Amino acid sequence: MRKLKAQIIDEAGFERTITRLAHEILEKNKGAESIVIVGIRTRGEFLARRIARKIEEVEGVTLKIGSLDITLYRDDLLGKLEQPQLKGTDILFDLNDRNVILIDDVLYTGRTIRAALDELIDLGRPKTIQLAVLVDRGHRQLPIRADYVGKNVPTSSSESIRVHVREVDGEDSVLLMHPELPE
Amino acid sequence: MQYLLKNGRLIDPAGRRDEEIDIHIVDGKIARMARGLSVASAQVIELKGKVVAPGFIDMHVHLREPGFEYKETILTGCTAAAAGGFTAVCCMPNTNPPIDDESVVRLIKEKARMALNGLVDVYPVAAVTKGRKGEHLAPLAELAAAGAVAFSDDGDPVHDAEIMRRALEYASMYNRPVIQHAQDMPMTKGGAMNEGLTATRLGIPGMPPVAEDAVLARDIQITKYTGARYHLAHMSTAGATAMVRAAKAEGLNVTCEVTPHHFTLTDEAVSDFDTNTKMNPPLRTREDVDALKKGLKDGTIDVIATDHAPHSFDEKQVEYQSAPFGIVGLETALGLVVTELVNGGVLTLSQMIEKMSTNPRRIVNLPEIRIAEGQHANLTIFDPAAEWIVDIQAFKSKSKNSPFGGRKLAGKPVGVINNGEAYWI
Amino acid sequence: MPLTSKHLLGLDGMSRDDMKLILDTAVSFREVLERPIKKVPPLQGKTVANMFFENSTRTRLSFELAERRLSADVLGFQATGSSVSKGETLKDTARNIEAMKVDMVVMRHSAAGAPHYLVRVIDANVINAGDGGHEHPTQALLDMYTIREKLGRLEGLHVCIVGDIAHSRVARSNIYGLRTMGARVSVCGPATMIPRDIGKLGVDVYHHIDDVLPTVDALNVLRIQMERDAGRLFPTLREYHNFYGVTRQRLEKAGRAITILHPGPINRDVEISADVADSEHSVILQQVLNGVAVRMAVLYLLSSRN
Numbered sequence: 085m086r087k088l089k090a091q092i093i094d095e096a097g098f099e100r101t102i103t104r105l106a107h108e109i110l111e112k113n114k115g116a117e118s119i120v121i122v123g124i125r126t127r128g129e130f131l132a133r134r135i136a137r138k139i140e141e142v143e144g145v146t147l148k149i150g151s152l153d154i155t156l157y158r159d160d161l162l163g164k165l166e167q168p169q170l171k172g173t174d175i176l177f178d179l180n181d182r183n184v185i186l187i188d189d190v191l192y193t194g195r196t197i198r199a200a201l202d203e204l205i206d207l208g209r210p211k212t213i214q215l216a217v218l219v220d221r222g223h224r225q226l227p228i229r230a231d232y233v234g235k236n237v238p239t240s241s242s243e244s245i246r247v248h249v250r251e252v253d254g255e256d257s258v259l260l261m262h263p264e265l266p267e
Numbered sequence: 268m269q270y271l272l273k274n275g276r277l278i279d280p281a282g283r284r285d286e287e288i289d290i291h292i293v294d295g296k297i298a299r300m301a302r303g304l305s306v307a308s309a310q311v312i313e314l315k316g317k318v319v320a321p322g323f324i325d326m327h328v329h330l331r332e333p334g335f336e337y338k339e340t341i342l343t344g345c346t347a348a349a350a351g352g353f354t355a356v357c358c359m360p361n362t363n364p365p366i367d368d369e370s371v372v373r374l375i376k377e378k379a380r381m382a383l384n385g386l387v388d389v390y391p392v393a394a395v396t397k398g399r400k401g402e403h404l405a406p407l408a409e410l411a412a413a414g415a416v417a418f419s420d421d422g423d424p425v426h427d428a429e430i431m432r433r434a435l436e437y438a439s440m441y442n443r444p445v446i447q448h449a450q451d452m453p454m455t456k457g458g459a460m461n462e463g464l465t466a467t468r469l470g471i472p473g474m475p476p477v478a479e480d481a482v483l484a485r486d487i488q489i490t491k492y493t494g495a496r497y498h499l500a501h502m503s504t505a506g507a508t509a510m511v512r513a514a515k516a517e518g519l520n521v522t523c524e525v526t527p528h529h530f531t532l533t534d535e536a537v538s539d540f541d542t543n544t545k546m547n548p549p550l551r552t553r554e555d556v557d558a559l560k561k562g563l564k565d566g567t568i569d570v571i572a573t574d575h576a577p578h579s580f581d582e583k584q585v586e587y588q589s590a591p592f593g594i595v596g597l598e599t600a601l602g603l604v605v606t607e608l609v610n611g612g613v614l615t616l617s618q619m620i621e622k623m624s625t626n627p628r629r630i631v632n633l634p635e636i637r638i639a640e641g642q643h644a645n646l647t648i649f650d651p652a653a654e655w656i657v658d659i660q661a662f663k664s665k666s667k668n669s670p671f672g673g674r675k676l677a678g679k680p681v682g683v684i685n686n687g688e689a690y691w692i
Numbered sequence: 693m694p695l696t697s698k699h700l701l702g703l704d705g706m707s708r709d710d711m712k713l714i715l716d717t718a719v720s721f722r723e724v725l726e727r728p729i730k731k732v733p734p735l736q737g738k739t740v741a742n743m744f745f746e747n748s749t750r751t752r753l754s755f756e757l758a759e760r761r762l763s764a765d766v767l768g769f770q771a772t773g774s775s776v777s778k779g780e781t782l783k784d785t786a787r788n789i790e791a792m793k794v795d796m797v798v799m800r801h802s803a804a805g806a807p808h809y810l811v812r813v814i815d816a817n818v819i820n821a822g823d824g825g826h827e828h829p830t831q832a833l834l835d836m837y838t839i840r841e842k843l844g845r846l847e848g849l850h851v852c853i854v855g856d857i858a859h860s861r862v863a864r865s866n867i868y869g870l871r872t873m874g875a876r877v878s879v880c881g882p883a884t885m886i887p888r889d890i891g892k893l894g895v896d897v898y899h900h901i902d903d904v905l906p907t908v909d910a911l912n913v914l915r916i917q918m919e920r921d922a923g924r925l926f927p928t929l930r931e932y933h934n935f936y937g938v939t940r941q942r943l944e945k946a947g948r949a950i951t952i953l954h955p956g957p958i959n960r961d962v963e964i965s966a967d968v969a970d971s972e973h974s975v976i977l978q979q980v981l982n983g984v985a986v987r988m989a990v991l992y993l994l995s996s997r998n
Contacts, residue, residue: 153720156732156992169713170992172720206729464889468704470804470826470864473888540805584783584813586803588824 086244086261092219092237098256101234102131105216106138108232109185116143118211119183122150124200125171128188130249131218135187150175152186157199179208189247191217194228219258221245269293270689271306275314275648279321279638280621290319292644295687300640312691316652317681320620321636322354322645325597326627327421327446327500327524327572330356330389333374334363339577339665341378344597345387347575347664349690351597352647352680355388356575357631360399361422367394367405369413376414386688390416390631395434395445401426404434411441416631419446421500424482426452431486435495444496444522444630447486449507450548454478459588461534461549469537471587474549480506487514490521498630499523501574503548505558512567522630524570527596527603528670530559536670542583542590543670546576560613569626571619573600577666595664599671605651605678616651623647646684653679694997699818700990701807702827703868711873715837718982718989724761725985735764735995741794743769743786744821745801750956751821751831754980755798758987762995767794782806783813790814796995799823817994825859828955830990832865834983835953836873838975839910841982842951847874852904854880854936855914855963856921858887862955866912867895880904881936884925901936905946912953913938916963929962939965943973951975 093101113119116139123132129151136147153171186200197215204213216232221239235258237245242263250256272290277300279285289304290297325348331339339347341358348356358375360366366375372391379389393415397403399422407418418438425431425447438445455474460466462473483499487510490497499511502523514521528546533553536544544550562568576593583590604623608614614622624636624647636645659672682691695710703711724732740759744752752768759766769789782801789797796817799807804824811818822828840846851870857863857879870877871894878896879886886897898904905911918929926932943950952964952974960966969976 156720156724156734158734170717170720172723174723202733206731207727462888464892467858467887467890468864468893470824470861472825475888540808581781584781586782586801586806586809588803588805 086264089243089260089262091257092260093235093258095256098258101218102134103138105232105234106135106142109135109214109216110139110142112214112231113183116145116147119185120148120150120177120179121185121187122152122175122204124186124188124196125151125153126252127247127249130251131189132187135185135216148177150177152200152203154196154199154203157203159195159199173203173207175207179204179210181209181211184210184213185216186213187216189218190245191215191220191228191230191233192223194224194226197228198226218247219245268689269306269309270684271304271309271311272319272648273304273311273313273315275317275319277319277638278617278620280617281321281625281635282638284638285617292684295644295684297638297640297642297644312682314648314681317648317650318616320647320649321624321638322683322685323352323601323623323647324355324357324627324633325351325353325573325575325600326357326570326631327526328356328358328575328597329361329577329593330358330375331577332362332378333371337665338579341375341389342382343663343665344575344577345379345382345389347595347597347662348387349383349683350663350680350692351599352601352649352683353387353597354645354647354683354685355390355633357390357392357416359392359419359421360394365394365399366391366410366415367397367399369406369409372410372413372415383690384688385686386683386690388685390414390633392417392419392421392446394418395420395425396430399423401430404430404437407434407437407443408441411443415443416633417444417446417498419448419500421446421448424448424450424452428485428489432489432493435489435493435497439493439495442496442632444498446498446500447482448500449479449482449486451478451481454481459545459549460537461551463534463552465534465537469540471537474547476504476506476551476555479504479548480510483507483510487519487521490514491517491519494520496520497522501526501529501548501572502559502568503529503551503555505555508558508562508567512562512565515567522569523567524572524627525559525563525568526572526574527600527607528594530556530563531603531607532670537587540587541670542585542587543594543668545587545590545592546574546594547592560608560611563608563622564613569622569630571600571604571622572627573597575664577664578668579666583668594668594670595662595666596669597664598662599657599669599676601649601680602655602657602676602678603671606676609651610677644684648681648683649678650681651678653677655679695993698994698997699807699811700829700994701811701818701820703829703832703865703872704827706868706872708872711833711836711869714833714986714989714993715840717993718833718837718986721988721992722982722985724988725981731761731763733763734992735759735762738795738995739765739767739793740796740798740991741767741769741789743789743797743799745782745799745806746822748800748822750980751800754983755821755987758984758991761984762988762991764991767792782809786810786814790816796991819990819994822861824861825864826861827865827868828861829865829869830983830987831862831955832869833990834979834986835866835912835955836869837982837986838953838979839951841978842975843909846870848876849909850876850878850907851910851912852878852880852898852908853912853914854901854938855916856885856925857881857890857914858885859917860914862912862914867893871895878904882926901938902942902945905942905950906948908946908950910951910953911938912955913964915955915957916959918959918962933962937961937963937965938968940967940971943968949973953979956980
């Protein structure tokens with residue numbers, strides 16, 4: 085069992101972070117005209133919907149939202165103890181020449197994003213792919229960085245970050261957990 | 268060599284004896300039989316709780332020599348027989364060349380005399396037809412004169428009714444039985460196991476029980492018409508058991524045998540595609556097993572014989588449909604009979620001995636074994652209470668194709684004595 | 693939640709959870725097949741040997757496509773012209789192939805139980821692509837996938853298999869799979885083509901197709917082996933077509949929309965009439981497409997299982 089070390093983002097902070105990320109995306113892309121939103125399953129998918137809704141509120145548009153299951157592109161699949169269940173990729177629109185906003189909850193080693201980039205490129209040829217994450221906790225193993233970061237959180241690699249979203253976990257929060265202690 | 272068999276339980280159905288008695292054997296002959304014997308010069312074999320019986324004969328064995336010595340030889344087959352508690356075997360003619368010429372009969376008898384100094388008597392069963400092809404009669408009289416005790420095309424049926432009729436007529440002149448492998452060939456073409464639920468589930472082509480029954484039904488009519496002697500090999504079905512029972516009631520000279528695997532296993536044993544469950548006739552159903560046991564109990568079935576059919580390891584290491592039919596049986600027979608039939612309440616020890624010694628000897632015209640002072644000692648000694656686990660690698664047979672590996676059995680051979688030789692297990 | 697077994701030998705005895713896992717996973721691969729680049733990397737670096745001891749263009753191509761779309765290296769092996777025709781045993785052939793460091797073996801063989809034998813002599817994952825008259829599990833899974841896709845469920849449906857049930861591995865795998873998933877299964881064909889005791893597997897037996905059609909939701913029409921069976925299991929092809937052929941007239945008389953499946957290749961106007969094969973109720977071509985997705989799911993689930 086891991087014990088809670090600190091709450092990094094609370095309910096209200098969560099909402100503010102989403103709003104800020106939405107505005108940054110709009111500012112950088114000069115509006116919502118060319119963008120599509122893709123969330124990485126599971127939690128990134130819900131964050132994607134939140135950010136998209138916020139952009140839609142501000143701009144009065146309807147965005148195309150998809151979700152990406154990167155399981156088939158993972159590089160650690162064969163060594164895993166638990167075989168992850170495929171939830172499927174669900175992108176029912178053309179990615180060609182769009183600015184794809186790829187959204188995930190936590191940026192850590194960069195391997196998930198590498199897999200997501202590979203899959204996106206197999207699905208089409210976007211004009212740009214921009215990465216938005218709720219938390220960047222460091223410890224990158226690949227040359228990957230986020231374009232939009234909710235919060236930078238310095239961690240040790242033995243700690244863990246837990247993101248809760250209302251749709252799955254009943255509350256919005258980001259928690260920093262202590263290293264796992266032996267029983 | 269002198270042996271003193273101490274405190275054994277002598278069960279001799281022919282001599283109507285069942286008593287604890289000591290037997291003193293000198294140079295292969297029974298010198299004295301009495302209680303409390305003491306002979307200083309004899310090797311004493313303590314047999315308290317063990318059974319001493321007239322020597323067992325397995326009247327259905329494939330020794331494979333000549334021609335298939337990589338599966339079994341006369342020597343290894345005889346050793347397996349002795350280790351299984353048999354002092355005699357009848358060997359089947361599907362060798363290469365087949366036993367369809369007197370020279371082959373003589374060859375086998377000669378080799379058998381040299382193997383183990385003649386401990387195990389080998390009685391050839393000669394082919395009914397030339398080359399076992401089912402077309403022309405083999406020289407039955409010459410074969411009988413050379414020492415063939417019966418005729419059979421075993422492995423294949425005598426399929427042609429006319430040939431069967433003539434063979435029965437001809438063999439009856441020499442009082443020899445024709446042993447039939449009853450199988451309708453077109454009905455079983457491509458078949459690899461019993462036709463029924465398990466074959467349907469596994470998608471393995473089936474061999475219907477009626478393929479055995481139909482040939483037997485015809486043969487019984489021909490036997491009745493010719494008045495000859497007919498013996499059904501490895502009977503496996505409830506239908507055949509009923510027909511043999513009726514034929515006997517009618518007074519026909521029809522006898523039959525059953526194998527230990529057919530009264531022990533059902534076709535459900537095939538479920539994991541173990542090629543050591545593939546034999547011909549195939550393993551049948553629970554109803555058939557029950558009928559066979561009933562037939563054993565009421566005397567319809569005269570004989571227990573193994574259909575010992577050795578095949579090399581590689582021959583059975585193939586997909587089920589390609590595997591040859593048959594399993595080895597000499598070294599598990601006694602244990603299976605005691606476990607399934609004696610302990611299962613089907614046979615008494617005395618009835619078991621009749622079906623493994625007295626009856627088969629009578630069918631192939633061998634003299635009755637007499638256990639009395641002055642007689643030649645031909646004995647099988649076994650422990651009906653001993654429990655053991657079948658270890659296939661310990662088989663004396665050259666082949667190890669048995670589905671019974673790891674099986675716990677009760678009843679174990681202790682030794683055999685015959686022709687002045689002894690073999691202790 | 694991985695599959696229970698290391699191999700896919702058959703559906704007889706497979707749990708409902710395992711079947712559901714394969715069918716649900718196939719949905720994801722079905723989506724991959726709609727992408728512009730129909731290839732994903734999970735079997736990268738893995739080698740799959742397709743050992744076909746019996747001719748089968750369709751199944752072999754379907755497996756091969758599934759393997760390549762998962763980025764596996766594919767080794768093709770066909771019995772004709774190989775050492776098998778020179779008397780090499782299945783055991784030696786399989787061990788030789790495995791010595792080339794093969795991770796998975798897909799095998800088609802004319803003998804029932806051949807893949808069950810194979811798993812005793814090699815370590816690779818084995819997928820049965822049809823063994824004699826025994827099982828053809830991926831065919832049944834794709835049939836089930838296709839029925840579920842078309843009718844939305846399997847539970848409570850009545851599926852009838854028409855044709856030579858006795859010699860059909862497709863029939864057996866369908867019976868085991870569909871019954872496990874809660875469907876009612878019946879078989880229909882002349883008595884010569886219905887194997888002994890099949891009722892004990894929990895299926896209803898019909899000899900007259902018009903008796904069963906009024907309650908059927910999906911009809912799986914088996915291919916007639918014309919060369920082999922005419923004159924032996926039924927008198928003539930004309931008689932078979934007249935009494936068991938699935939025709940528009942028969943289906944209209946039954947008065948309900950019946951989904952038509954066929955494992956292919958079809959004999960037009962023998963077991964099925966051309967207009968039925970091409971009708972809106974026929975899902976024969978969907979079966980082909982779904983076959984690739986189902987085989988991808990099986991390969992993926994077995995390969996990534998520890």
